[in-house]
Each structure stands twice: as C-alpha cells, then as structure tokens.
Amino acid sequence: MTWLICYLTTGKHLAFYASFGTVLLLLAITAPAALAFGFAGASAARSRVAPLRWIGKTYIAIVRGVPDIAFFLFFVLALDIFFEWIRHEIKCPDWDQPIWQGNDFVVCAAAKLPLGNAPQWVHETYGFFLAVLTFAIVFGAFAANVLFGAMRAVPRAQLETAEAYGMSRRQVYWRILVPQMWIYALPGLSNLWMVLIKATPLLFLLGVEDIVYWARELGGAKTPRFTDYPHPDWRMWYFLFLLVFYLAFTRVSEIVLDRITTRLRHGQATIGGTAQRSAT
Amino acid sequence: MKHIILGAAALAVCASFASAQDDSVVRLGTEGAYPPYNFINDAGEVDGFERALGDELCKRAELNCEWVTNDWDSIIPNLVSGNYDAIIAGMSITPEREEVVDFTQNYTPPSPSAFAAMGDVDLSGAVIAAQTGTIQAAHVTGMDGATLLEYPTPDETVAAMRAGEADAVLSDKDYLIPVVEGSDDIQFIGEDIPLGGGIGMAFRKSDPELRETFDAAIQSMKDDGTLNEMIIEHLGEDSPRF
Amino acid sequence: MSCWQTITDYGLRSIGIGERLLPRDDFTICQQFTLIGSGMLWNVYFGVLALAAGFFLATALALGKASRNVVLRKISVWFIFIFRGSPLFIQFFFAYFLFLSLKPVSPIFDPFTSAWLGALVVLFFNTAAYSGEIFYGALMSVPRGDMEAADAYGMSGWPRFRRITWPTMLRLAWPAYTNEAIFLFHATTLVFFSGFPAWQQRGDALYYANYFADKTFNPFIPYPILALYFILLTLCIIAIFGAVNRRLNRHLPTGAVARLRVKLNLLR
Numbered sequence: 001m002t003w004l005i006c007y008l009t010t011g012k013h014l015a016f017y018a019s020f021g022t023v024l025l026l027l028a029i030t031a032p033a034a035l036a037f038g039f040a041g042a043s044a045a046r047s048r049v050a051p052l053r054w055i056g057k058t059y060i061a062i063v064r065g066v067p068d069i070a071f072f073l074f075f076v077l078a079l080d081i082f083f084e085w086i087r088h089e090i091k092c093p094d095w096d097q098p099i100w101q102g103n104d105f106v107v108c109a110a111a112k113l114p115l116g117n118a119p120q121w122v123h124e125t126y127g128f129f130l131a132v133l134t135f136a137i138v139f140g141a142f143a144a145n146v147l148f149g150a151m152r153a154v155p156r157a158q159l160e161t162a163e164a165y166g167m168s169r170r171q172v173y174w175r176i177l178v179p180q181m182w183i184y185a186l187p188g189l190s191n192l193w194m195v196l197i198k199a200t201p202l203l204f205l206l207g208v209e210d211i212v213y214w215a216r217e218l219g220g221a222k223t224p225r226f227t228d229y230p231h232p233d234w235r236m237w238y239f240l241f242l243l244v245f246y247l248a249f250t251r252v253s254e255i256v257l258d259r260i261t262t263r264l265r266h267g268q269a270t271i272g273g274t275a276q277r278s279a280t
Numbered sequence: 281m282k283h284i285i286l287g288a289a290a291l292a293v294c295a296s297f298a299s300a301q302d303d304s305v306v307r308l309g310t311e312g313a314y315p316p317y318n319f320i321n322d323a324g325e326v327d328g329f330e331r332a333l334g335d336e337l338c339k340r341a342e343l344n345c346e347w348v349t350n351d352w353d354s355i356i357p358n359l360v361s362g363n364y365d366a367i368i369a370g371m372s373i374t375p376e377r378e379e380v381v382d383f384t385q386n387y388t389p390p391s392p393s394a395f396a397a398m399g400d401v402d403l404s405g406a407v408i409a410a411q412t413g414t415i416q417a418a419h420v421t422g423m424d425g426a427t428l429l430e431y432p433t434p435d436e437t438v439a440a441m442r443a444g445e446a447d448a449v450l451s452d453k454d455y456l457i458p459v460v461e462g463s464d465d466i467q468f469i470g471e472d473i474p475l476g477g478g479i480g481m482a483f484r485k486s487d488p489e490l491r492e493t494f495d496a497a498i499q500s501m502k503d504d505g506t507l508n509e510m511i512i513e514h515l516g517e518d519s520p521r522f
Numbered sequence: 523m524s525c526w527q528t529i530t531d532y533g534l535r536s537i538g539i540g541e542r543l544l545p546r547d548d549f550t551i552c553q554q555f556t557l558i559g560s561g562m563l564w565n566v567y568f569g570v571l572a573l574a575a576g577f578f579l580a581t582a583l584a585l586g587k588a589s590r591n592v593v594l595r596k597i598s599v600w601f602i603f604i605f606r607g608s609p610l611f612i613q614f615f616f617a618y619f620l621f622l623s624l625k626p627v628s629p630i631f632d633p634f635t636s637a638w639l640g641a642l643v644v645l646f647f648n649t650a651a652y653s654g655e656i657f658y659g660a661l662m663s664v665p666r667g668d669m670e671a672a673d674a675y676g677m678s679g680w681p682r683f684r685r686i687t688w689p690t691m692l693r694l695a696w697p698a699y700t701n702e703a704i705f706l707f708h709a710t711t712l713v714f715f716s717g718f719p720a721w722q723q724r725g726d727a728l729y730y731a732n733y734f735a736d737k738t739f740n741p742f743i744p745y746p747i748l749a750l751y752f753i754l755l756t757l758c759i760i761a762i763f764g765a766v767n768r769r770l771n772r773h774l775p776t777g778a779v780a781r782l783r784v785k786l787n788l789l790r
Contacts, residue, residue: 011323065753067708069715070728074741077354081361103380103739104486105361112362118305120346187659194606195705201611207350207358212611217313217320220435223462226315227322230462233439239615243608250607353732356739376547380739409719413736421543421723429719440719443622445635 007229016214020245023200023210026128030135030196035189037140042147060148063141072205075134076127080113087111131206139196146188150181190257197249201242215242305344306490307364308334312349313433316454316514317370317479320349329514330368333387336506340497353413353432356380359482365490366483370452372415372476382485384495386478387507388454389520393419395470396456397448398441403470409437409446415475416450441466454515525552536560536724544723544733551743554734558747561727562755567638568645568710568726573703576649583654584661584691598654605651610644610709614716617644637718645713649706653695656702660695661687693770700763704756727751 007013044056063071084107085099092108099106109115114122154177162176203210219235310318312326321327326347338345348364359367359381373383393416395403404425410417412430420428429446431437438459440446449456453472460466481498483491501507508521531541533556545553586598605613621634634640664687672678672686692699711728714720720729727748734744 011325012320015324062749062753064704065756066749067711067728067752069708069711070731070745070748070752073354073732073735074745077357077361077741080363084362101486103360104484106484106486107362120348123307123348198609201609204351207354209349216433220433221439223315223458225458225462226319226327229322233435233442235615236619239612243612243616246609246612247604247607251603353736354741357735357741360739376737377739412720412732418546427722429721430723431719432716444625445622445719 003229010229012214012218015209016211016218019209019211019214022128022208023203026132026135026203026208027196027200029132030139031193033132033136034139034143034192034196037136038143038145038147041140041144042151045144045148046151056144060141060144063138064145068138068199069202069205071138072134072202075137076130076206079130079133081105084111084113087113127207131203131208134206135196135199139192139199142192142195143189146185146192147181149188150185151177153184154180186257186260190253190261193253193257194250197246197253211242211245215239305346306338306366307346307348308338309348309350309355309359309364309367310334310369311352311355313352313435314370314455316458316516318368329510330370332510332514333501333507334368336501336510337494337497340500341493343493352411356482360484362484365487366481366494368481370479371482373478373480374415374476377482380485381482382488382491383480383482384491384498386480387498387501388479388511388515389522390474390476390478391520392453392472393450393475394453394456394468394472395448395450396438396441396460396466397469398465398467401447401469403448406447407445408448408450409440410450411437414451416452419473419475420450438466454519457516457518525550525556528552529556532556533560534563536563536726536730538722538724546737549734549738554730554744554747557730557734558727558744559751561725561730562751564637564713564724564726565707565710565755568642568713569703569707571642572645572649572710573706575646576653576706579646579650580653580657581688583650584657587654587658588661601647602651602654602658605648606655610648610712611716613644613648614641614712614718617641618718636721637713641713641718645706645710648709649702652702652705653699656695656698657691659698660691663694664690689770696763696767696770700760700767703759703763707755707759708752 041056041059044052045060047053047056084105088095088099088107088111091110095108097106114126158176158180159172162172167175200210201212204213215238216235219233219238221233222230224230310326310330312318312320314328316329318326318328318330326349331347334345334347350358350364352369355367355369355371356377358364367381371377373386377383395408397406404423407427407429408420408423409429409431410420411434412432417428417430420426429440431440434451434455437446437449437451441449448469450473453468456468460468481491481494483494498507501510502522511519511521528550529552532545532553534540535544535557537560544557583598583602586594587602589595589598617640618635621631621640624631625635634643668686668690669682672682677686711726714725714729715732723733725733731744731748735741738744
C-alpha cells in the first residue's frame with residue numbers, strides 16, 4: 001500500500017497528472033481560437049470580394065480534405081520556421097548569409113523563437129502556443145464549414161425583412177445574420193467539440209508532453225536498474241484510466257450540449273419533437 | 281492571417297522579456313525513451329548514460345546546458361530547424377545521417393546490435409521486431425527470408441516478442457542487456473551484428489564551432505579515461521570501451 | 523531508374539507485390555509519389571470496407587437506440603457511447619491488446635492481430651457508432667407528416683420502415699454521413715501509426731510518408747504529397763456521396779435539394 005502511494009506520487013506521475021491540466025487548458029484555448037478561425041473563414045467564403053472568397057473556400061476545402069495527423073506531423077515545424085523567417089526579415093535586414101544552408105534553417109540570433117537563451121518554460125509555452133495554433137487552424141476549417149452552412153440556413157425572409165427596414169449590408173450581417181446563425185450552427189459545433197476532444201491524444205505529435213505521452217512512458221515495462229518501482233507492462237491500466245477520463249469528459253459535454261439542444265428542438269413537428277411532447 | 285501575425289507579435293513581446301538574462305544556453309535534444317542511454321527517471325527528469333555524459337561535457341566546455349526531449353521521428357528535422365542545438369540520443373553515426381547533420385567523434389565504440397528471443401529461434405525465416413526508422417530495421421529488410429515487424433518504440437518491440445507476435449527482437453545490445461538480465465525466458469541468440477559507427481552527438485552543419493567544442497570535450501574525456509569509467513558505470517562491464 | 527520503372531517496381535509494394543526492398547538512398551520525388559500512392563490502397567481498403575459494413579450496423583444501432591425495448595436500447599446507447607466517447611487512438615491500442623490475449627484461446631483469432639482484419643474491425647465498430655448516432659438524429663427528425671401520410675396509406679411495420687422511414691432518414695442524414703465518411707478515411711491513417719505493426723514494410727500512405735520523412739529528414743515533401751492524395755480522395759468521396767444524395771432527393775424540386783443540403787451539413 002505504501003509502495004503504491006509512493007509509486008503514484010513520483011515526479012513522473014505528478015507530471016502525468018499535470019498533463020491533464022495541459023490538455024484541458026489546450027481545449028479551453030483552442031475552442032474559441034478555432035471558432036475565431038472558423039468565423040473568419042466562413043465570412044471570407046461568403047464574401048463578395050472574389051479573391052477573399054477563394055481564400056476562404058480553399059482554406060476550408062484543403063484543411064478539411066487532409067487527415068489532421070498529416071498536418072500535425074509537419075505543421076508545427078513549418079509554423080516555427082515561418083515565424084522565425086518573419087522575425088528575421090524584420091530584425092536583421094542586413095544579414096548577408098542565406099537562410100537555407102543545405103538542410104539547415106539559419107536565422108540571426110535575435111530572430112530565434114524563443115531566443116536561444118530563454119528559460120525552459122518559455123520554450124514550453126511557445127511549443128504549447130504552436131500546438132494551440134495548429135489545432136485552431138485545423139479545427140477552424142471544420143468550424144468554418146459549419147458556420148458557412150449555418151449562415152446560409154438563416155431564413156432568407158429574415159434578411160429581407162431587415163433589408164426592408166433599410167439596414168445596410170453590413171448591418172444585416174452583424175445585427176441579423178450573425179446572431180441568428182448560432183441556433184443553426186449549434187449541432188455542428190457541438191459535434192466538432194466532441195471531435196476536438198478526441199483529437200487530443202495526437203498532441204504528443206506536436207511536441208507537447210500530453211497524457212498519452214506520459215501514459216506510454218509510465219506504463220511501459222520497467223527493469224529495476226532504471227527505477228525504484230520496477231513493474232511489467234502496465235500500459236493497459238494507464239490507457240484504461242485515459243479511456244475512463246475521455247468517456248467521463250464526453251459524457252459531461254454531452255449532458256451540457258443536450259440541454260441546449262433540447263431547448264431548441266422543443267415543439268418542432270418531428271418524431272423527436274413529438275416524443276418530447278408526449279413525454280412531458 | 282491577422283491572427284497569425286498578432287500571435288507572432290504577442291510572442292515577440294514574451295521573447296524580449298526573456299532575453300533580459302544573456303548567458304547563452306546550449307539546448308541538448310534527446311529522446312528520453314532509450315535506457316540505459318537516456319530515459320525519464322522517477323522524478324520525471326532526463327537520466328542515464330547520456331545525461332551524465334552530456335553534463336560532464338558541458339562542464340568541461342564551460343557551457344550552460346539544458347535538456348529537452350523530442351520524439352525520435354522528428355529529432356533531426358527539429359535540430360536542423362534550430363529548435364535545439366545538439367542531439368545526444370543514442371544516435372549511431374551513419375552515412376545517411378551524415379548527409380544532413382555533422383557528428384562529433386563517437387563517444388561509444390561501434391557497439392553491436394543483437395537478437396533476443398524467447399527460446400531458440402531459427403533466424404532465417406523468423407519474424408523480427410525492430411523500432412521503426414532505426415538501423416536495425418533497415419538491417420532486417422536486407423536479411424533473406426526474415427520478416428520485419430515495426431513498432432514505434434523499443435519497448436513495444438520487446439512487448440511484441442513477449443506476446444508471441446514476433447519471434448525475435450533486433451536492437452542495440454546495450455538496450456537489450458537489461459531486458460535479458462531482468463527476465464528468465466529471454467536470451468540472446470545468434471551472433472552480434474556490428475551496425476553503425478558508434479554513437480555520436482549530432483549538430484547542424486552550419487554550427488561547426490559548437491561541434492568542435494564538444495568534440496574537444498569528448499576527446500579530453502577519452503584521454504583521461506573518464507569516458508571509459510562512465511561506460512562501465514552506465515552501460516555495464518560487457519560493453520565495449522575505448 | 524526511370525519513373526515508369528519505379529511505378530512498376532513499387533506501385534503495388536504496399537500489398538507485397540514488386541521490389542522487396544524499399545528505396546534506401548537517392549530518394550526521388552517519383553519514388554515518394556509512387557510509394558505513398560501505393561499505401562493509399564490500404565486507406566481505401568479500410569475506408570470502403572468499414573464504411574460498407576458499418577452502414578448496416580449503424581442502421582441497426584439507430585433503430586436500437588430509438589427502440590422501446592429496454593435491452594436493445596441500452597446495448598445500442600452504450601455501444602455508441604463507448605465508441606464515440608473515446609479516441610480512436612486508444613481504441614486501436616485496446617483492440618490490439620485484446621486480440622493478442624485472445625490469440626491463445628483459439629486459432630480463430632490469429633488473423634485479428636494483423637492490421638488487415640484487426641484494424642478493420644475497430645474501424646467498422648467506430649464508424650458504425652458515429653453513423654448510428656447520425657442516423658438516430660435523422661430518425662428523430664423525420665417529419666411527423668411523413669409518418670401520418672404512411673398511416674393514412676395503411677402502411678405499418680416493415681413496409682412503412684422500408685418505404686417511408688428509412689429513405690427519409692437517409693435523406694436527412696446524408697450530408698452528415700458524407701462528413702463521417704471523410705472522417706473515416708482520414709482515420710485510416712492511424713492504423714499503422716498506433717497499435718498495429720507494419721508487416722514486411724507493407725503499410726498505408728502515412729506509413730510510407732513517415733518512412734520518407736525519416737530517411738530524408740525532410741518532412742516538407744512526403745507529408746504534403748500525402749495531403750495531396752487525401753484531398754483527391756476526399757473530392758472523390760464528395761462526388762460519389764453527392765451523386766447518391768441527388769438520387770435520394772430526385773423527387774424534390776431543385777431548390778429544395780440545395781436547402782436541405784446546406785441545412786443538414788451541421789449534424790456532425
């Protein structure tokens with residue numbers, strides 16, 4: 001028993017528990033960020049300006065068409081290089097060497113992100129930020145698709161009424177279309193939230209030490225030479241714990257989202273609506 | 281687009297705060313999943329032969345070093361794009377890798393790879409597990425009759441052999457020694473195979489000064505025998521020395 | 523070596539036909555395109571079979587979840603919850619573990635530890651759960667008027683289900699189901715990435731992309747190639763499902779079809 005308590009409170013385990021916080025924090029930041037990307041994408045896709053429309057539609061089509069895992073495998077590196085390149089152009093205009101030296105990507109020391117001498121936590125925060133950004137870009141495309149559909153689902157009559165009141169295009173957009181579309185977007189967005197939760201095990205691909213990374217690390221068989229707590233392959237138990245965590249998290253999300261949906265569906269003339277009515 | 285730039289700007293602010301201190305830090309990248317070379321100890325820190333070696337080298341070179349872990353698959357791309365300054369992760373010196381990065385002189389002699397199996401197995405025609413992307417996996421593809429089964433981590437190759445999925449494991453002998461010692465039914469079979477040119481630290485080709493510094497530090501450890509002591513302590517008596 | 527030669531050597535490498543050894547040095551773009559394309563065969567194999575089999579189980583699950591029978595309902599609800607509520611990554615891991623431990627029980631389970639069957643089973647259950655939920659949602663949204671019309675025609679039981687409920691349900695679910703199909707094909711890349719080992723270097727597109735990224739130390743060529751293949755695959759899926767959607771809605775006036783499609787894109 002004491003053994004178990006000591007085992008479960010090693011520094012490694014504490015890092016494991018902390019990684020749950022990391023994942024939740026990532027979800028909490030990613031969701032609004034992805035929504036922002038989605039909103040921008042959807043607005044661009046229905047813009048009257050043709051190039052903007054193309055950008056919006058291309059963004060949605062390309063990112064949705066590619067498995068998220070393929071993005072995760074090279075996108076963080078690409079973003080990092082992109083940022084450093086921008087900073088390099090700004091901070092070191094008189095740099096005379098090429099940026100690409102063979103395989104090496106070399107920028108001046110001042111353009112490094114984070115700076116080479118930054119403490120470890122800055123590096124970790126930066127890595128976390130890149131992971132959030134990657135997630136937001138990928139899921140923003142899905143959100144854009146949902147919002148794009150929702151904007152088109154707002155009954156035309158409402159918009160016409162607004163126009164009849166003499167509202168400008170911009171006013172119709174911000175005062176009528178945007179507030180109205182959320183009702184139509186909710187089912188799609190809640191589904192997206194579920195998908196987002198289930199994409200978090202891929203975080204370790206983005207260089208964030210997440211729950212799956214630690215579960216693998218802790219669960220693998222340990223020989224007495226490298227640890228005070230040798231044990232056989234316990235990955236199953238650690239993954240079982242993750243499974244329970246994900247199921248519980250899904251369940252809580254479902255309950256919250258169900259409440260909202262039920263309220264919206266109430267009184268609709270469908271099988272579901274009828275069942276609801278006869279139940280009450 | 282706007283968001284990206286805003287994000288970058290916010291980051292630039294953070295980074296300039298951090299630059300207040302200006303002693304330079306050398307970041308050492310490792311995998312953290314390859315005992316006895318490098319692994320994460322109970323306290324959650326990088327530990328093992330390379331931890332001890334790296335700390336000693338940094339002391340000799342009077343550098344301020346910091347350890348970072350990175351997934352094996354992307355360990356070289358992250359080095360060349362500048363996310364850390366050196367790889368010290370049990371990486372064998374091979375011609376393919378030398379095209380992309382520069383190695384120091386080796387800090388372990390070319391150490392053999394070995395097969396481990398439960399019971400006696402005929403290796404020609406066997407199913408052999410190896411870690412994806414290692415020189416061992418490449419070696420198995422060239423063996424006549426043998427079938428390669430790939431797993432992402434060395435742990436899983438051993439687990440697969442225990443489960444009977446694979447007949448044998450091919451891995452660095454140093455990795456397998458503790459596995460064989462810690463188990464009653466796993467043993468070495470066949471002959472050891474020399475693969476690779478020993479293990480070295482890898483650096484960006486554009487960063488020759490740092491490589492020279494560490495190379496000199498390794499040389500000094502070889503000269504005064506401390507490297508051999510370290511090999512005995514961490515890799516065992518049987519491991520080849522200089 | 524000409525590119526054509528590469529294609530004949532490696533075009534079917536993922537299923538074990540052609541050169542035994544993968545290219546080891548002097549990697550060309552052509553080799554990368556060929557091998558990653560060859561790996562796509564597996565993605566298509568997993569996707570198509572899982573989707574086809576999953577469709578029937580999904581219908582059963584949707585009906586089960588809507589059923590008045592408590593046992594049937596509980597089973598369906600829990601099945602859908604477990605498979606929708608946990609990451610596929612973890613499902614693969616557990617499935618592989620489970621199949622390994624079942625192996626000594628009976629030789630029937632032998633093939634399950636290889637990806638071609640074991641991973642297919644997981645994907646099949648997974649897509650059945652997701653589609654089942656979509657179908658259930660659609661079933662709940664079948665207009666009451668349709669059912670009343672069926673009653674008026676004196677239809678009930680099986681004929682009513684086959685001729686009214688089921689087609690309407692499909693019509694309503696189709697846009698969301700299209701999304702699910704796209705997601706499923708994307709999910710097939712996880713097969714060799716977690717859990718199931720690659721046998722004799724026969725893997726899917728991501729496996730080969732990973733191989734090249736690993737050998738060339740440059741992720742910026744193979745992964746975009748993989749992305750390109752998947753965009754093409756996604757376009758094919760959208761085209762095929764769009765054709766089915768038009769067929770399902772062929773009785774409706776054209777304007778109504780467009781509206782239906784947009785509105786229901788939201789479900790998944």
